[in-house]
Amino acid sequence: MALVSQSELAGKIIKLTAMRLDTKLPWLTEAIHLPECSFDLKQTSGTDGSRLCWNTEEVFKTYAEDPVLLERRYLHLILHLLYLHPYRRKKETEYLWWLACDLLTEYRIDRMNIAGFERPVPVGRSRIYRKLKEEKVVLQEHSLALWLEKLKPEMIKELENVFRRDEHAYWRQMEASLPSEQRIRREKMPDQVVVGLQKQLTAMHRWRTVFESLELRKSEHRRQKGGSAGDVEEMIVLQKERGYDYRQFLQQFAVTGEERCLDMDSFDYIPYDYSRRMYERLVLLEPLEYKEVRRLSDLVIAIDTSGSCSGEIVRRFLEETWSILNTEGQFFRKMNIHVIQCDCVIQEHEQITCEEEWKEYLDKITVKGGGDTDFTPVFRLVEKLQKNGRLKNLKGLLYFTDGDGIYPTERPEYETAFVFLNEALKKGKPPAWAHSLTLDLCEETTT
Known part of the structure; x- marks a missing residue:
């Protein structure tokens, strides 16, 4: 042996x-x-x-x-x-x-x-x-x-x-x-x-x-x-510990739709190759021109423009958000992003439908507000946009804030996340029905 x-x-x-x-x-x-x-x-x-x-x-x-x-x-x-x-x-x-x-x-x-x-x-x-x-x-x-x-x-x-x-x-x-x-x-x-x-x-x-x-x-x-309760519930969500991974969080808001592109997964190559070899101008099958994919369609980004949220901090948040939204394959080609500035009233509402409009918005953005913080006007506006058909597939809302303000008393039908730049800027506690996300970005980078 x-x-x-x-x-x-x-x-x-x-x-x-x-x-x-x-x-x-x-x-x-x-x-x-x-x-x-x-x-x-x-x-x-x-x-x-x-x-x-x-x-x-x-x-x-x-x-x-x-x-x-x-x-x-x-x-x-x-x-x-x-x-x-x-x-x-x-x-x-x-x-x-x-x-x-x-x-x-x-x-x-x-x-x-x-x-x-x-x-x-x-x-x-x-x-x-x-x-x-x-x-x-x-x-x-x-x-x-x-x-x-x-x-x-x-x-x-x-x-x-x-x-x-x-x-x-x-x-x-x-x-x-x-x-x-x-x-x-x-x-x-x-x-x-x-x-x-x-x-x-x-x-x-x-x-x-x-x-x-x-x-x-x-x-x-x-x-x-x-889905039973047990020790799995205590497993730490790994990515949260180094700043919440927006990509994973946003994917839960994705919807299924068709995108114009070659769907090679649905393409049967055998009859196509046979026809190309046997017939001069006859092709038995072409690749599908549309492919079913899961991507983001509608999204609301709300910005707390009260006196405690400076323009540089807001700009940093938008730049971080865009670095993720700009990832290839994250959105459908025709996007529907609503950016809302609000302190205690709606200060500005912009609809963005393509990459060019987003870049233009970042170039010209000015923070408007400076008053007290009330989150409820944003939720009322979103409800209105849903009723008039401008938000048909809304799955989630991101609200950038320091957390110190008046929160809605009722949970909306879509997921809501209150986003903080870092723990040092976190002043309030969101309601239990909302997600609380911390980007863990250093405050000094915004100054």
């Missing part, structure tokens, strides 16, 4: 760990099984952006101590990859960025209600979470790094002992902004360098794709379970 090497045995343990974690977090199946693993006695455990690098002795020791502890370590590395931590550092001090990523990763895991994981949360971590909440620190990597800069070295050391779980030195070669594929082709680089950079870009795009599908996978899993 052949002896199993240490690397093979460690590989079997990690494979079993991934399978156990998969049963607890089925919506993370693709992410859990995506990375390759390497095992070595000389390396420290961590991730280099694509692989999970394991120290074999550490695997044996951790598994012998507590198999669930190894599951948590595995999940810690997966979340680093999902959030592209190895690629994202720009201006932050290296060791502070590393610690911010570890702290936030452990916080996310503690927010998950995973069977067998530590409950209640240990005192050391729980105390830090309370401190962050009391100081109103935005739970986002950049904001945490800024917060860490203010701490004394002994406090930093304590946090590292509590939250550090892996080696981040692997990240150094990828933390600098990666060149684009166009730049790789344009600049003369050694073949070995080009291959390495393309590999990094491929890994980064692959993890981003997996990340963007997580919310859909979670929703499908909940439907399969009948």
